[in-house]
Amino acid sequence: MKYALVDGIKTEAVKGVKGFCSSCGSELIAKCGEQKINHWAHKGNRNCDPWWEPETEWHRSWKKNYIIGCQEVVLTDEKTGEKHIADVRTEHGLVIEFQHSHIRSEERISRERYYKNMVWVVDGTRLKRDYPRFLKGREEFRSTEKKSIYRVDFPDEVFPKNWLKSYVPIIFDFKGLEMTNDDDIRNNLFCLLPVRKGEIMLVAEFSREAFIRTTTNGE
Template identity: 60%
Template sequence: MHFALLGNNRIEAQPKLNGLCSCCSKPVIAKCGTRKIWHWAHKSKTDCDNWWEPETEWHRTWKNNYSADWQEISLLNKRTGEKHIADVRTVHNLVIEFQHSHINPQERTSREQFYKNMVWVVDGTRLKRDYPRFLKEWKSDGISEVHQTDKSGIFKVWFPEFCFPEHWLKSSVPVIFDFRGDGSMDDSEGLRNTLYCLFPQFGRHARVAKISRKAFIKATTNGEWTLRVLDFINEFRIQDEIELRKQQQTMPHSSNKIIYTWRGIPLIGGYKKNRKRL
């Protein structure tokens, strides 16, 4: 962890210091070596926050885009007594969780239900194959069918499982994919510097928005993010309802064509039926 309590102050790790964990109030010691970023660690194994993961430089760099007063905020569910540390919680009550390591769907769902108003930022460089797979699909060389909508920067994706890790596809909140990592990877086309926001999917296809880092940080800082997301999602729902009605009106009730499906999406005449997943 980045901060611990020393007296009434939240301080960063420094050599030979001892402090208290802001979540469980148990002793922590400063770890200030040369191999890992300086951090606080519990003196002994303890039942603190089982959602907490070791921080990387990627975590710390992202968190430092926000005020120190917003970082590592302990939140308590008064009804259940459950307590967890949010990576960032803004003054507008938006929680931002930065996720590098693998997370199972059950824990992802639990976090979303606990924090409610939140957004994930996922390190897309954890697995070597994730970015090449995404790039192939995004540049229309794959079979995901990425189509830009009439709204600038927002795309429809028919098969998001070919673009993104599958365990993020059913998230109930937006997921931001960051493919830049520590910035040392080759990016001749400048695609890694853009963030890609996967919205919760309600209709026949997913929506993905391209957004700059500066715009994301600004929107999550000034309180605009939550309202924008709600507006987008409401608009997506309306668009899907209109498309569904049009399809029902134009599709004949009886047809000799075979209708195949992929994850519930009708594929007329077996289109892409035999395409193998990468």
């Protein structure tokens, strides 16, 4: 995790400092090495949140666009007491989960049911084939009445299959941490909307800045 509680304050990992998990309260160890980014770990490296995944630079580069109070927010289901740590929860209650690794569909569904008001931001650079496939599929996007919203007739030829049945918007980030020219389409995000008509789906294109701005101010 990026943050632990040190004297009750969300603090990033610093060597030798003792922190506590804001979810389960157990002691956390600051891991500051060269192999992985600085983070806090539970003893025995078992996270109290089974949904937690090791973070990459990509996760961190996204999270830092939001204020500290909105990062790694512990949410508790009032009925069951089930707790999870959302990557980001905006002040308007939108959960944003940044997903780098592969996720099994059962887990994806569980998280969508748990958080309800959420979107996924998916690292589109993890698999080499994903961006070339998207680029090719994009040639077949059809315009709609709305600007920057496109109709996709064969989404399974454009996007990774495991995201197509989602109940919430999926935002693909094909740029990741790569350097791109100003006119590179990877500077924009592509959002698969959870609206289907048979196989047909809709995709919205917007800039990263627009996404961060609208999620922050609640638009």
